[in-house]
Amino acid sequence: MITVENLSKSFPGKSSPVLALREVNLEIGAGALYGVVGPARSGKSTLAKVVALQEKPDRGTVRLDGLNTAGLDGRRLREVRRQVAVLDAVPALHAERTVAGNIAAPLERLGVDGPQRRNRVGRVLDIVGLTQRANQQPGELTEAQRRRVAVARALATGPAVLLADDPTAGIAAEEATSVLTVLDRARAELGVTVLLTTPDSTVVRRVCDQVAVLDAGRVVEHGTVLDLLAAPGSRTADALLPAIDTPRAQTAAYDRAADVVLIGFAAVGALLPEAATRFDVELATIGGGLTRVGDTPVARFRVGVRGRQADSALAWIAERGAYVTHLAEGPQSIAA
Structure with a gap:
């Protein structure tokens, strides 16, 4: 479970600090596929980075399975970070390596031995539907397929949480479904909790159980998608x-x-x-x-x-x- 309590985060501005997150409170259950929706500069990516422990908040707390991450540093911080994989909006793949080689890269850095590494790579290749593409290079794939390789690479180390920051950005609508299906399958088969940020409400309609709507760094509504469809004045209902x-x-x-x-x-x-x-x-x-x-x-x-x-x-x-x-x-x- 991910618990976000009274989270605020600012960045330096030209004349005054820019407040990216304002007293954000969320509770994301284990195994959920949770969507955070909002326009550009609403705070979505900042929230993802804070939950991934890549940024420290000005105030507030992020708890992962009850663990208060605020006081972590050094080796313990690195250990907890390994439980949170991040899929960037435009993930970079190694052009000179095969699909399987790209997925194996983080396992090599961790010193995972050959047989175990091959087993893990094979498992996630199956989940993302790219087993037949294992020996191809990224340049031979479509953009949606490359995004699925990045998902597989993020899953290879066995994280408990996957943060997908705008995972369908730059992908044609007819291909985006394959990326979303992979995230849903990862949640179902691996038990990974997926936190997905997107400016596109239709992404929420396709795969998310729950949603939070961000506007200027504030959560303006949150809940299960189906409940929000019936809520008077709901932005989610208006969008979906x-x-x-x-x-x-x-x-x-x-x-x-x-x-x-x-x-x-x-x-x-x-x-x-x-x-x-x-x-x-x-x-x-x-x-x-x-x-x-x-x-x-x-x-x-x-x-x-x-x-x-x-x-x-x-x-x-x-x-x-x-x-x-x-x-x-x-x-x-x-x-x-």
């Missing part, structure tokens, strides 16, 4: 859920109108039709759409309802676990 753009005239044509967030196969597939049948109302989808968060289907629809029991139908949908917000045209505003 399908947009709704329905003309007012279309909404006004119904007795009631509401925005409905549905999470999970059963809710997305059956809840709205069942409500229409149960309450004998006409229920139409007039905006929004479907997406996925990891393997979970999620929908945000604007629905229009006609019929005597329109309010009852919407209340019933909310009682069954959907998140319903009545629009101004409705009689009251509720969220459940």
